[in-house]
Amino acid sequence: MLGVQAQKPPPGQWTTPPFDPRFPNQNQTRNCYQNFLDYHRCVKTMNRRGKSTQPCEYYFRVFHSLCPISWVQRWNEQIKQGTFPGKI
Amino acid sequence: MTHQTHAYHMVNPSPWPLTGAFSALLLTSGLVMWFHYNSITLLTLGLLTNILTMYQWWRDVIREGTYQGHHTPIVQKGLRYGMILFIVSEVFFFAGFFWAFYHSSLVPTHDLGGCWPPTGISPLNPLEVPLLNTSVLLASGVSITWAHHSLMEGKRNHMNQALLITIMLGLYFTILQASEYFETSFSISDGIYGSTFFMATGFHGLHVIIGSTFLIVCLLRQLKFHFTSKHHFGFEAAAWYWHFVDVVWLFLYVSIYWWGS
Numbered sequence: 001m002l003g004v005q006a007q008k009p010p011p012g013q014w015t016t017p018p019f020d021p022r023f024p025n026q027n028q029t030r031n032c033y034q035n036f037l038d039y040h041r042c043v044k045t046m047n048r049r050g051k052s053t054q055p056c057e058y059y060f061r062v063f064h065s066l067c068p069i070s071w072v073q074r075w076n077e078q079i080k081q082g083t084f085p086g087k088i
Numbered sequence: 089m090t091h092q093t094h095a096y097h098m099v100n101p102s103p104w105p106l107t108g109a110f111s112a113l114l115l116t117s118g119l120v121m122w123f124h125y126n127s128i129t130l131l132t133l134g135l136l137t138n139i140l141t142m143y144q145w146w147r148d149v150i151r152e153g154t155y156q157g158h159h160t161p162i163v164q165k166g167l168r169y170g171m172i173l174f175i176v177s178e179v180f181f182f183a184g185f186f187w188a189f190y191h192s193s194l195v196p197t198h199d200l201g202g203c204w205p206p207t208g209i210s211p212l213n214p215l216e217v218p219l220l221n222t223s224v225l226l227a228s229g230v231s232i233t234w235a236h237h238s239l240m241e242g243k244r245n246h247m248n249q250a251l252l253i254t255i256m257l258g259l260y261f262t263i264l265q266a267s268e269y270f271e272t273s274f275s276i277s278d279g280i281y282g283s284t285f286f287m288a289t290g291f292h293g294l295h296v297i298i299g300s301t302f303l304i305v306c307l308l309r310q311l312k313f314h315f316t317s318k319h320h321f322g323f324e325a326a327a328w329y330w331h332f333v334d335v336v337w338l339f340l341y342v343s344i345y346w347w348g349s
Contacts, residue, residue, distance in 0.1 A: 033198040044120030085208065 017062040032066035033086070036075060037060045040088040095160040097152070104145035111137035124268050146305075150322075154314045164321050171325045175332050178295070182336050185288040186343060192280045193348055200280065204348065206288045209281045210273050211349035217268050218345040221261055225334045228257035232303075232327050239310075251307050254330070260302035288344060292336055299333045302326040 023031035039059035046053045063072070078084035092098065094245035111134055119130030159167070193204040201207030212218060235250035269286075276286040306323045309315065315323055 011098065030202075033202070053110065085206065087201065087203075087207075 015061075017065050028066050032063050032071070035063035036067060036072065037086050037088060039063060040079070044088060091256060095162045097158040097160070097163045100154075102145070102148060103142050104148070106336055107137060108141040108145065110232070111141050114138075118213055150309070150314070153322075154309075159321070165318075167321055167325070171328060175328060178332060182288070182291070182339075185284070187292065187341065189284040189344060189348070192284055195336060197254045204281075205277060206281050209279070211281075211285075212268060212272060212345065214341070214345040214349055217264055217271075218341055221264050221268075222337065222341050224257050224261045224264070225337050228254045228261070229331060231257065231332045232330055237322070239315060239320055239323065240317050247310060248307070251303065251310060255303050255307060258296060258303060258330075262293065262296055262300065265289070265296075285344060285348075288340055292333070295336070299326070299330045302329055 017031075017035075020031055022034070034087055036059075042056035042059055043053050046056060075084055075086075079088070108322045114130055114134030115138055116134075118128070121129070122131045134272045171309045196202055196204045196206065202209075205211050226299040231254045235247050235254060238244075238246035238250055272282075272285075274285070276282050276290075303326050306315075309322060321335040
């Protein structure tokens with residue numbers, strides 16, 4: 001995983017996530033969830049290959065923008081405890 | 089006494105609708121008391137009065153139909169419509185549980201891991217006991233048809249044997265389902281998978297028990313020579329009900345056991 005500092009976007013550069021045709025509905029729950037998964041999958045793959053996790057930052061920004069903070073906190077807690085239901 | 093000049097059944101006053109209504113109220117209140125306060129007093133009372141009502145009411149129906157001859161062809165037609173409407177209402181009852189199942193499983197929410205069966209749930213293998221159950225119920229559908237044709241052709245021994253076989257298959261199914269319930273690693277209260285699974289299969293199991301009871305009553309009446317080769321709607325209604333339960337199982341098997349695993 002990225003360090004906390006590296007995860008923070010540069011100041012003044014918070015942009016709204018672009019339209020994603022996989023999630024055309026007003027309800028963006030699955031968009032949030034998919035980007036949360038993609039971020040963690042990306043970090044895992046990059047780490048395994050010994051590459052920089054910088055390209056994963058895109059997913060991080062999208063899910064940070066879309067997901068309620070409490071959900072992300074709960075999911076992170078679940079990942080820590082090994083009870084997160086998604087496949088990473 | 090004036091003679092009636094039509095074939096309709098003019099029913100006499102009976103206490104059973106009233107006791108039935110009271111027992112239904114006791115039953116629902118008893119369930120509330122059981123669910124919320126873990127007290128089974130009212131529920132037991134409700135079940136007892138309900139069973140007593142059913143026993144006595146249907147005993148009266150048998151007396152009116154078989155011994156007093158009130159079940160003329162036009163009355164039998166009414167009974168047929170009644171049974172058909174009842175089974176249609178049962179179809180919608182089960183449609184509700186299938187709706188709940190497909191609503192939850194076709195687009196599984198992310199809390200489940202976005203998959204079905206949900207992450208961490210290990211479902212029953214559909215090719216083991218559930219497949220045996222399927223063949224048991226299909227076989228019972230064949231044997232009840234054998235019983236019906238034997239009845240219509242006046243082959244009493246064949247009828248008795250085939251009906252007994254059908255009942256045995258029904259009981260075998262119930263025993264297998266009960267043993268399956270002990271095997272499951274999930275419960276009705278640990279998530280949507282268990283909830284939809286046990287709600288649907290549990291109510292189906294209840295209906296198999298009701299259908300088996302219906303068939304046992306038919307066997308007892310058959311042994312007492314209540315049925316003729318032309319007049320045996322009680323048996324036909326039991327057969328319709330049994331086929332309905334059979335068809336519900338096929339949908340349960342294909343949807344919940346097979347596709348759902």
